[in-house]
């Protein structure tokens with residue numbers, strides 16, 4: 001991997017009360033790469049993203065973003081530096097329409113809607129529909145589009161496919177492909193097959209630590225790791 005990482009986590013330790021959840025997470029996300037973070041339920045994937053975004057305050061370690069340490073900084077400052085989070089629960093504004101959700105995220109920038117439709121053309125049919133009348137897949141596409149129109153330098157996406165139809169996985173893959181090399185993405189997902197085609201590089205997490213990492217060819221060549229750490233047959 002290239003040395004010029006946009007994001008580098010260096011020995012992150014985090015707790016929920018007494019519960020020791022991140023036990024020294026170290027990883028790098030190079031400029032323009034799509035990097036996957038995978039692992040079984042409860043190993044600390046979401047907590048890692050929350051630590052980058054300032055929702056969880058790491059007790060030890062560094063969150064280096066473009067060379068400066070953001071560990072412990074407030075979320076609004078982290079967002080201002082150019083990091084966006086698409087959380088598992090999506091947080092769509094339910095009384096606002098799709099178009100309004102997009103414009104709000106883009107600070108009223110007029111071409112934001114056109115831009116969002118380039119990534120997710122199927123949203124065009126729902127522009128006027130309120131957020132609470134969207135399907136899960138439509139909500140997920142909107143949640144990602146909304147993060148992207150804010151023009152962040154790094155997007156953190158937590159389990160975008162969870163519970164959604166294969167066609168949504170395809171739409172999200174197309175959007176990420178269109179962004180490849182232009183935006184940097186750290187992606188948590190459990191759908192291994194999808195990650196193998198979408199992500200450039202993979203980190204495997206277990207019990208609050210990174211236990212393995214490598215590119216898609218490396219991961220395909222290690223079915224035993226996939227079974228051990230992801231609990232699925234390769």
Ligand SMILES: Nc1ncnc2c1ncn2[C@@H]1O[C@H](COP(=O)(O)OP(=O)(O)OP(=O)(O)O)[C@@H](O)[C@H]1O
Pocket residue numbers: 016019021039040041042043044045046047048
């Ligand atoms: N707010 C919280 N308070 C206390 N414990 C928490 C909290 N959030 C998560 N945990 C615990 O921390 C551990 C790591 O949780 P985390 O959500 O990071 O896992 P994950 O890898 O994202 O799992 P999943 O695949 O189920 O989303 C789990 O044991 C979880 O129960």
Ligand SMILES: [Mg+2]
Pocket residue numbers: 045046047088158
């Ligand atoms: Mg999670």
